[in-house]
Amino acid sequence: MSDIARTxxxxxxxEGARVxxxxxxxxxxxxxxxxxxxxxxxxxxxxxxxxxxxANPGGWLTTVARRKAIDGxxxxxxxxxxxxxLARDLEETTEQEWEPIADDVLRLVLVACHPVLxxxxxxxxxLRIVSSLTTEEIARLLLVPVxxxxxxxxxxxxxxxxxxxxxxxxxxxxxxERLGAVLGVVYLVFTEGYAATSxxxxxxHELADEALRLARVLAGLVPREPEVLGxxxxxxxxxxxxxxxxxxxxxxxxxxxQDRSRWDRAQIRRGRDALRRAGELGRGLGPYGLQAxxxxxxxxxxxxxxxxxxxxxxxxxxxxxxAPSPVVELNRAVAVSRAAGPQxxxxxxxxxxxxxxxxGSHLVPSVRGELLAQLGRTGEARKELLVAAERxxxxxxxxxxxxxxxxx
Amino acid sequence: xxxxxxxxxxxxxxxxxxxxxxxxxxxxxxxxxxALVKAxxxxxxxxxxxxxxxxxxDFDSEEPIVTDGPYGETHELFNGFWxxxxxxxxxxxxxxxxxxxxxxSKLELRRVNEWEDFAEHQDNEYVQKAQERKTGSAxx
Numbered sequence: 206m207s208d209i210a211r212t213x214x215x216x217x218x219x220e221g222a223r224v225x226x227x228x229x230x231x232x233x234x235x236x237x238x239x240x241x242x243x244x245x246x247x248x249x250x251x252x253x254x255x256x257x258x259x260a261n262p263g264g265w266l267t268t269v270a271r272r273k274a275i276d277g278x279x280x281x282x283x284x285x286x287x288x289x290x291l292a293r294d295l296e297e298t299t300e301q302e303w304e305p306i307a308d309d310v311l312r313l314v315l316v317a318c319h320p321v322l323x324x325x326x327x328x329x330x331x332l333r334i335v336s337s338l339t340t341e342e343i344a345r346l347l348l349v350p351v352x353x354x355x356x357x358x359x360x361x362x363x364x365x366x367x368x369x370x371x372x373x374x375x376x377x378x379x380x381x382e383r384l385g386a387v388l389g390v391v392y393l394v395f396t397e398g399y400a401a402t403s404x405x406x407x408x409x410h411e412l413a414d415e416a417l418r419l420a421r422v423l424a425g426l427v428p429r430e431p432e433v434l435g436x437x438x439x440x441x442x443x444x445x446x447x448x449x450x451x452x453x454x455x456x457x458x459x460x461x462x463q464d465r466s467r468w469d470r471a472q473i474r475r476g477r478d479a480l481r482r483a484g485e486l487g488r489g490l491g492p493y494g495l496q497a498x499x500x501x502x503x504x505x506x507x508x509x510x511x512x513x514x515x516x517x518x519x520x521x522x523x524x525x526x527x528a529p530s531p532v533v534e535l536n537r538a539v540a541v542s543r544a545a546g547p548q549x550x551x552x553x554x555x556x557x558x559x560x561x562x563x564x565g566s567h568l569v570p571s572v573r574g575e576l577l578a579q580l581g582r583t584g585e586a587r588k589e590l591l592v593a594a595e596r597x598x599x600x601x602x603x604x605x606x607x608x609x610x611x612x613x
Numbered sequence: 614x615x616x617x618x619x620x621x622x623x624x625x626x627x628x629x630x631x632x633x634x635x636x637x638x639x640x641x642x643x644x645x646x647x648a649l650v651k652a653x654x655x656x657x658x659x660x661x662x663x664x665x666x667x668x669x670x671d672f673d674s675e676e677p678i679v680t681d682g683p684y685g686e687t688h689e690l691f692n693g694f695w696x697x698x699x700x701x702x703x704x705x706x707x708x709x710x711x712x713x714x715x716x717x718s719k720l721e722l723r724r725v726n727e728w729e730d731f732a733e734h735q736d737n738e739y740v741q742k743a744q745e746r747k748t749g750s751a752x753x
Contacts, residue, residue, distance in 0.1 A: 215703035219652060414698060421653035471657060471696075 209254045217246055220263035221337025222422075226309035227267050229372045232274065235316050236362030239334055245270040310335075311426045312372055317361075318387040321368040326361035327390045333358050335422075336415055346412045347397070384427070388436050388493065391419045395440050410447065417444055424479065434483035435494025441476030442500035445469040459605065461509045473504045492528035495520055514544035531560040535572055547579040567596035571606060578613055587613050615656065615698050615725035616705040618712070621689035626717025627664075641713040649697060654708065660693035689719065696725070 221242070228238035245266045259265040317330040332343045340358065344351040375383045398412030420437040427433050449467035452458050480497045483490060490498060499520045506512035521537035534557045542550030554576065558569050574589030590610035597603040622630070630638060649655035664683035671678045683690060699705045702724070709720045 211701065211703040212707070215701055215707040218700060218704050219707055411700070415700075418653035418698065421655075422651065425651040425653070475656065 207254075210250060212258060213246060213249050213253060216249075216258065216262040216266075218337050220266060222310050222313060222335050224263055224266045224270065225334050226313040228270055228274075229313060229316070230309050231271070233372050234366065235313065235334065235370075235372060236366055237274075238270075239362070241270040241274050242266065244273050308374065310422070312374055314387055314423065314426070315375065315383050316365065316370055316372060318383075318390045319365065319368075319370050320382070320386055321364055321370060322361050324390070324393065326357050326364065327386070328394060329354055329357040330361040331390050331419070332394070332415070336419065338415070346415070384430060384432070387423065388432060391416050391423065392436060392440075392493070394419065395443075413440075413444055413447070416440060429486060431483040431486045431488050432491040432493050434479045434486070435491055435497050438476045438478075438480035438483060438497035439493050439500055441472050441479060442497055442504050445472035445476060445504060460503065465507065468504065476504065477501055490523075492524060495524040495527065499524070509543075512543070514540055518544050531557045531562045532568065535563070535568055538576075539572060542576055542579065547576040551576045551580070565596060567593040567598075567602075567606070570596070574606075574609070578609075583613050586610075614700070614727065615696060616702075617723045617725060618695040618697065618705075618709055619691060619721040619723060620693045620695075620712075620714070621719045621721060622692050623688055623717040624690065626715065627690065627692070629715075629717065645711065645713050648711070649695065649708065654697045654699055654704075655695065656698050657696035658694065661691065664690045664692070 224245075225235070225238050225242050228241055229235045232238050232241075248269050249262075249266060253259075314331070314335050317333075317335055318327045322330065328347070329343060332338045332346070333340070338346070340351055340354050344354045347354070395413050395416030398410065398414075398416060417437075417440050420433075420440050423433050424437045445468050446460075446463065448469065449463040449465065450458055458464075476497065480494065480501055483494045483497070499517055502513055502517050502520070517540045518537065521533060521540055525533045525537060534553065538550045538553040538557075541553055551573070554569065554573050557563065558573070563569050570589040571593035574586045574593060577583075577586035577589060587610050590606050590613075594603050594606035594610065597606055646655065646658060649658075667681075667683050669680050669682070669684050671680070697705060697708055699708065705722050705724075709722055712720055714720065
């Protein structure tokens with residue numbers, strides 16, 4: 206890649222979402238806005254080597270994209286309403302006045318994560334138009350082929366157009382659900398990077414970093430939503446453990462064995478700060494905030510033994526009420542084993558073991574094996590850990606489970 | 614990847630900034646910081662107080678020597694920093710170029726070492742030790 210191509214790339218990373226958001230506002234069509242913006246980027250690649258990077262590159266890209274839209278409109282016989290709106294808008298504003306509207310970016314995020322889209326399409330479209338990543342980058346981060354990403358994005362644009370999704374902030378009564386969808390996408394991107402569900406790499410930093418960036422952007426856009434701050438806190442607190450989560454050979458290191466001096470204290474501080482702000486809004490913590498509060502307890506504890514497990518059990522109980530799930534119950538069981546002992550925890554695990562959601566998952570046998578080992582029931586423990594290893598989809602995780610079984 | 618943007622000013626530039634309306638400087642810097650926050654790239658930033666308030670601890674002799682005042686001979690005083698998380702070197706440069714600084718000021722961009730920087734030398738026990746010290750102190 207040439208120097209100018211890298212610079213255009215960097216400008217696009219910084220300005221892309223705002224350029225597309227501005228164009229989406231004037232055209233009312235996110236798909237069209239994205240196509241226009243990319244045509245403008247192609248122009249930038251051709252012109253900036255001789256003209257230099259303009260003082261306001263975002264304004265330059267927006268103006269060029271608008272002109273392209275109008276040229277397209279002029280070539281048409283019939284007057285298209287969308288392009289007519291663009292033409293009017295262009296007459297009214299000049300490049301220098303370009304002032305992106307924060308609400309436009311928020312609308313862009315909400316449209317990219319619209320409920321008419323599949324989760325896969327939401328993720329692909331968000332990484333494309335909000336994160337301003339190329340199709341190739343998205344494919345590399347998600348470990349899927351480039352044509353798959355292209356297909357997901359194309360399909361997403363077509364679905365949005367077919368469903369006539371407006372480029373507007375949702376009504377008050379739909380706001381919670383729409384915001385929830387956005388947070389879900391960001392969290393999914395993070396978890397995909399945090400503990401890769403497939404492949405041999407335990408943590409995919411770049412993807413998790415991008416999710417963190419998205420969470421920070423959201424916290425800037427909607428600073429008065431406790432769950433946005435809760436999600437940001439959760440991601441910061443979990444990411445703070447990155448350095449300690451892998452050993453020299455890339456193998457995973459579990460919480461109990463992590464060298465806590467390797468945790469990123471500055472990041473923990475940022476996470477705790479976001480959590481404090483979430484609490485100060487005075488509307489209570491939601492599922493993300495509660496998970497962040499649990500992560501905070503781990504982050505501030507000097508060791509596993511000195512962790513306030515009773516408080517963590519309490520937080521898990523609250524979490525299982527606002528967001529019941531067998532995985533939360535399983536985590537609660539682990540906390541109970543620390544706070545009250547393995548016997549009580551095992552009883553909890555048996556109660557959820559039959560849950561269909563966990564059928565075929567390595568999680569139940571993995572926790573059960575751990576608890577049986579603590580109870581000295583070695584034979585049963587080994588059997589469970591081997592079952593768990595067989596079911597684990599991540600190679601690194603499988604190796605850890607096998608090592609545990611062998612060590613018994 | 615993380616970059617530290619290190620702000621250095623000549624004493625003249627510092628003096629000149631004192632002549633300006635402080636409210637104006639605050640607004641310009643505030644808007645810049647705001648843009649960094651909104652883009653989700655800012656992970657930390659601090660401005661340092663006047664260098665005359667500084668203290669230098671010199672390790673030249675057996676016992677560290679403590680002196681009051683700015684750091685020695687340098688013509689460019691270190692006055693503050695930003696820590697940003699970006700996806701490329703060029704993105705860091707783009708952000709740096711947007712900083713509202715004037716003549717006499719410079720930004721030095723330094724990438725923060727990551728665990729992966731030492732991947733090639735993982736087997737060397739001294740590298741491992743050095744790395745643990747470094748990571749430990751960074752987490753400190």
